[in-house]
Amino acid sequence: MTPVLEHPCCTRGPLISIEGVTGVGKTYLTRRALELLDSKLLLLDEFSARTTMHSDLGAALLRCLRDASAGDPFLRGGAPMAEALILMAIKRHDLDSVVPDLARGHAVLEGRGVDSTAVCQAALLHPDDPDAALATATALLDLAGSYRPLPDRTILVTDDANRAIERAQQRDRCIFTDEQSTFMRAVSTLFERVAASDPARYRVVDRRTVGEHEAAGLIEGWVRSAGADLGCVREPWQDPPAPCMYCGLPSKAVVA
Incomplete structure (x- = not known):
């Protein structure tokens, strides 16, 4: 659980993650939603764009994972727990890079946050046991929360997994193997669970029941409302009266 301080109405901006399997339409719907917003957001690129567009520590770690995975589209190199910890380190680096922006009250939208790491690695660790995968995903999110605060709001875009696979194959001009397609279906189901x-943190757009226009409107509304009544947040490993990471005010800590 993310440690949140009692001091109300912190001046920070919200941290929002957009999640979902590849091909589900996260980027497209997010862009449509941003067109509806009258305020500017800082966007953090998701993993797929990091190795070619960045030269920082996070991108260097990601390149190591990509090299070890030998071209696997899901960065699976055969050491799922070690990979999970590296991915969490990348997401901590991402947060460090935007702390000044959050402190100034700007909203930050990250594509694929710690939720993707937890869900994908849990599905990989328990391919034949959905309940064990759910328990592991929850445990990995708790572990991620000891590295950095979890997002204030997580927006999951979901759809029929087979449709997402078709979109991803058309977009990337590739054909997934049967094993890769099975993995994607498992991740999609686990994300929904x-x-x-x-429900306090997640908002879900299900493209099986919601059209594009309505989906973009929902995302826009959730992004807009995410900045209301934000509390202060201390570093997960610090005890009270540790200062807020963003506004610097100390307070007695409670757990959200």
Whole structure:
């Protein structure tokens, strides 16, 4: 759980993650939603864009994972727990890079945050046991929360997994193997179960029942409302009266 301080109405901006399997339409719908917003957001690129567009520590770690995975589209190199910890380190680096922006009250939108790491690695660790995968995903999110605060709001875009696979193959001009397609279906199902277990943080856009226009409007509304009544947040490993990471005010800590 993310440690949140009692001091109300911190001046920080919200940290929002957009999640979902590849091909589900996250980028397209997010862009449509941003066109509806009258305020500017800082966008953090998701993993797929990091190795070619950045030269920082996070991108260097990601290149190591990509090299070890030998071209696997899901960065699977055969050491899922070690990979999970590296991916969490990348997401901590991402947060460090935007702390000044959050402190100034700007909203930050990250493509694929710690939720993707937890869900994908849990599905990889328990390919034949959905309940064990759910428990592991929850445990990995708790572990991620000891590295850095979890997002204030997580927006999951979901759809029929086979449709997402088709979109991803057309977009990337590739054909997934049967094993890769099975993995994507498992991740898609697990994402929905994780979201259902944490309704306070998650908002879900299900493209099986919602059209593009309505989906973009929902995302826009959730992004807009995410900045209301934000509390202060301390570093997960610090005890009270540790200062807020963003506004610097100390307070007695409670757990959200």
